[in-house]
Amino acid sequence: MDETPLQTESPGADAPLMPGLDLPETPVDQGYQVLARKYRPDTFEDLIGQDAMVRTLTNAFAAGRIAHAYMLTGVRGVGKTTTARLIARALNYKSDTIDAPHMELAERGEHCDAIARSAHVDVMEMDAASRTGVGDIREILDGVRYAPVSGRYKVYIIDEVHMLSTSAFNALLKTLEEPPEHAKFIFATTEIRKVPVTVLSRCQRFDLKRIDRDVLTDHLERICGLENARVERDGLSLIARAAEGSVRDALSLLDQAIVQGADSDAAVGAAQIRDMLGLADRARVLDLLEHALLARTSDAIHELEALYDAGGDPVVISRDLLEYIHALSRVKAVGSGADLGESAETLACLIALAGPLSLGQLTRFWKIMLTGLDDVRAAPDALAAAEMTLLRLIAAAGLPAPEDAARLLASTPPAPAQSPSDAPAAAPMEAPGKPERHVEAVTAPPSISPSLSPGIAAADPTEPAFLGLASYEDLIRMLQQKRDIALQSDVERFVRPVSFKPPSMTFQPAEDAPSDLAQKLARRLLEWTGERWAILADVDAQGGETWFERRQREKEERRQQALKDPALVEALELFPGATLKRIIEPPAHTEQDAAPVSTENKA
Template sequence: MNNRKVLSLKYRPQNFDQLIGQESMSTAIQNAIEMDRVPNAYLLTGIRGVGKTTTARIIAKAINCNKKFGSEEKCSKEEYCHCEAIVDSSHMDILEMDAASKTGIDDIREILESAQYLPASAKYKVFIIDEVHMLSKQAFNALLKTLEEPPPHLKFILATTEVKKIPVTILSRCQRFDLRRIKMEEMQLFLRDIAIKEQAKVDDKALAIIAKSSEGSVRDALSVLDQAIITFNLQDQDITEQNVRDMLGLADQSRVIELLSFIVRGSQQDALREAEDIFDIGADPKLILQSMLEIIYLISRTKTFGKIENDLSVSESESILIKQISDEIDLTYVSMLWHFTLKGIEELNSTPNPFLSFRMLLIRLAHLKNMPDPQLLLEEDDFDNEIETETYNNTTGLKAEPLISKTQIKNTIQEKKEVPKIKPDTVNLASSTQEIHSFQELVDLTNKHKEIELKFDLERNVRLVKFDQGKIDISFNESLSKDFIKNLSLKLNEWTGKRWMITLSKAEGETSIYETKSQLKEETLKDIKQTEAYKKVLEAFPDAELIDVQEEDQK
C-alpha cells in the first residue's frame, strides 16, 4: 500500500518554530503559555492555507504537553504522549468540529453538554471549531455564555477565513490573532528547502513563479510544487519557469508587457495578434488581466519613484521595458488603464465567452490613446462657457478662436473643434435688446418667452427687496429652484444684452406676486359675498358657493 503523503501534509508544522511568517503570533502565544495565562478562547483568522488549523493543533499540544513544549525533551515510552495523539487526531480530549458541515444549534449543544465533563487524560479539553463563521445565529447565541465563562478545564480555538461574518459578541470574548500572508521571499526560501528534501530539480525562477501564484498561501504553494514534481521530475525533466507557466496556464510576463506596449501605442492589430499568441499556449484571459494589473501597478510605481530595483518579480530586461512604457504616458492615463482593466475582469465573470470579452477589452484599451484627459475636458468646458457668454454680448457675431489641448499621451497634440457659430436667430435676439424697468415687467417677459420654471419661481418663491437697472435684491423660500440664480442671470443677459447682479437678501421684502394675488382674490370674494346679487343667488340656489373670481380677460 502506498502511504505517500502530499507535500502540504508531509511538511505540516509540528511546533511554533516551524511556522513561517507568523513570528509575532508565535511569541505572544508561547509567552502566555509559559506564564500560565492562556485565554478562554483563541480566534485565528487569515486567508486559506496560512496555517490556522495547524496553529490550533500546535496550541492544543503546547498547553497539554507533559514536558516543555518545543524543547528537545521527549516523553518516555512509559508516558502517554499527548502530542503524538493530537497529531494523529486520535486524542479524546481534543475535539475538532467543521462548522461548514455542522452549522446548527444542535451541534453546538452536543459540544456544550460534553464540556461539563473533565478531560480524560489531558490537562485541558480543547474544542477546535474550523470555519466558525458558518455557524447559524442561534448556534452563536448558544455558544456565548460558555465562551465567556467556560469551566477551568475547557479551552476554545476558533478558526475562520471570514472574520467579518462573526458577531461582535463572539469577537469580544476571544483573543484574536490575524495570520498574515507569507511574503514572496520567505515562500521562496521555504520552497527551496522542500525541493532539496524532495531531491527535486527546480530552478529559482520556477520557485518564484510558484511563490507568486500562491498569493501568500503555503498550502497552495506546496500543492503547485507537488504537481510540478509529479509532472516533470518523474519524467527526468528539470522544473523550469516555462514549465510552470505552461502547467498553470500563465502568460510569460515579458509577453504581457509587450501586449501593454502595443495598447499604449494604440496599435489594435498588434495587440490582438499578441493576445492570440498568448492564448495558443493555453493562458487564461482572467489570469492575463491580473498580470496586466500587476504591470500597470509597476508602471505607476516606476512613474512615481523611478526605475524598479530589488524587485524579485521583475527581471532587469522587464524593468527596462516597463521604464520605456512609463516614459510615454502620464499617471492620468495609467489610472484609466487600471480602471478599464478592472471593469474588464468584472465583464469576464458575466460573459459566456471570456475570450470574446477579452478581445473587445483590448480594442477599447487600444483606443484609450485618443481619449482626452477628463480634467482637461472639464477645464475646457468652463472656458467654452465663458466664450459663449462673451459671444452673446457680441452683436457682430464674430467667430471665436479654436482651442488646442494636450492629451494624456506625451508629445501628442489633439486639436479641439472650433466653437460653433451662434445661430442667426440667437444673434438677432441678442441684438434686439430690451429694457426692463420693474419686477412685474420681468415676470411678463418670462411669460412672453415661455420660461415657465422662471415665471413660477418669480411669482411664488421670490420676494422683491429692491429693483434697479442691472441689479435685483430678493429674498426666497425653501422651494426655490437650485438653478434659479444661474438661469435668471443667463436670460437677463440674453434679453437685455447686459450683465445683471442678483443678490440674495436677508430682508423680508415685499409679498410675492402669488401671495398678493391670493390676498386680492380673498378680499374680492369677501366683497362680492356682501352684495345683494350674491344673496339673491343663494336664495335661489341654497347649496351654491362662490369659490373663485376671474377678470374678463382671463375667461
C-alpha cells in the same frame, strides 16, 4: 500557512501508548504522502509568515497570561488548523523536564504525537461546516464540565466556526463567558465577518496573513531540496503567485510540478510550470501592454490572439494586464525602488513604460482594465470581451492625460463672441460699436498640476506682437501707462509669470495675492485691447520671480557692481565711514528702473 501538521515520518510500532488510551499504535504503511501533509509544520518555528502571532503567543505563555478562547482567521491554506493543533500541544505540553504550558515543541512531549494525529482524548476537533446545529454544540457543552482524562486542559477546536447556526452561537456564549478553568476553545474561520461580535469579543483574535510571494518561493525551494527535486526558481515563483499566499495550495501545485520532469534529468523550467498552470507568458503579456500603451493596435490584437492560441486564458491575461498597470503606477509613484517582486529585466521595462505616463493616465487605465476584467469573466465569449477591453485601453492611451486635458480646457482662449446680427462668415476682428463681450478669467484649483516649466515662457518671437503686447514686460509697461495704480501694484507684487502667449497668460499667485486678481487683469485687458483674454492663476505652477522681486534683485546687482568700481572703492578708502547712499541711473532708463538705492554703513 497550510491548514493541515512539518511531519516527515509516521510513528512506528515502538511509539508510546496514546495518552488516555491504553491502546498501542499500529504502524500503517500509508504509501506516498502528499507534500502538503508531509511538510506540515511540527513546531511554531516551522510556521512561515506568522511571526507576529508566534511572538504574541510566546510572550503570553511565558507570562502565564493564557486566554481561554482563541479565534484564528485567514484565507485558506495559511495554517489555521495547524496553528490550532500546535496551541493545543503547547497547552498540554509535558515532558521529562517540563510540566507546564510551553511553546518550545522541538522536544516531543507526552501528548504531542496523539494531538498531532487528532487522536487525543482531551483534544476534540469539530468541523462546523458539517455540524452546524445547536445539538452538536450541546454535546460539546455537556462534556466541558468534566475534567480532562490525561491532559492538562480539555481543548475544543472548532473549524469553520462561522458555519454554526445562530442558535448554536447563542448556546456557546455563556460557556465562552465563564468557561471552566480546565477548558480552552480554539476557533478557526475563513469568514470572520460572519462570526457574531458577541463571540468575537470573548476571544483573543489572530489574523493569519497571506504568505509573501518571495517567502513562499523560498519555502518551496527548501522543500525541493529535501525531496531531491529540481525545479527552477522562476517556476517556483509562478507557483507561489498562483497560490495567492496559501501554503497548502502552493505545495499541492509543487506536487504536480515535480512530476513534470519525471522523464528528464533536466530541471523543471518556468515554461513547463506555465503550461501546467495554464498561465500566459507574462513576458508576452508585458509586450501586449506595451503595444496597447503605444497605440499599436494591430500588434496588440495579434499578440492577444497568439497568447490565446498558446493556451492563455483571457481572464488570466486580463488580470495580468491589470497587475502590470498597478506595477506601472507604483513605479511612477515610488520610482525604481518600488518593491514589485519582478525580475530586473521586467522592472527595467516597467520603468521605461511608466516614464511618459502620468498617474492620472495610469488611474484611468486601471479603471478600464478593472471594469474589463469583470466583462471578460461574465461574457459568453471571453476572447471577444478581452479584445474590446484592449481596444478601450488603446483608445484611452491616445487621449491626453486628465490633468493636461483640464489645463487645455482652462487655458485655450474661447472664440470671439458674435452678436445675433453677425453673419457666419464675419471677420474675426469686431467693428466699433459691437456689444461689449464678456470677460473670462480662470483660477485653476490646487489639484491641477502644471505642465509648464518653471519661469516665464514668452510668446514666439517669430509671430507678430498681439496689439503691441509681445512679452510680459510689455504688459507691465501698459499697466504703467494706463495709470491703474492698484492693479499695477498687485500684478508687480503677486504675479509669478509662467507663460505669456497673447491672448492668454498663466501665472502662479504669490502668497497673499487677491483671489480675484486674474479676473481683474482679464477685465482690464479686455477694455484696453478689445480682445478677450484667458488669464489662468495656477497655485501649483512654478512661476518666476515677481516684477517687484526682479527690480529689487536688479538694484542689488547694480549696487554690488558699483561697489566694485575702482573709483568708488578709492573714494570710500579716502573718506572713512562714508557710505553709498544712492545710484543715479543714466537718463535712458525709466523712473521705475532708476529708483534710488541707499544703504548705510554705521561702522
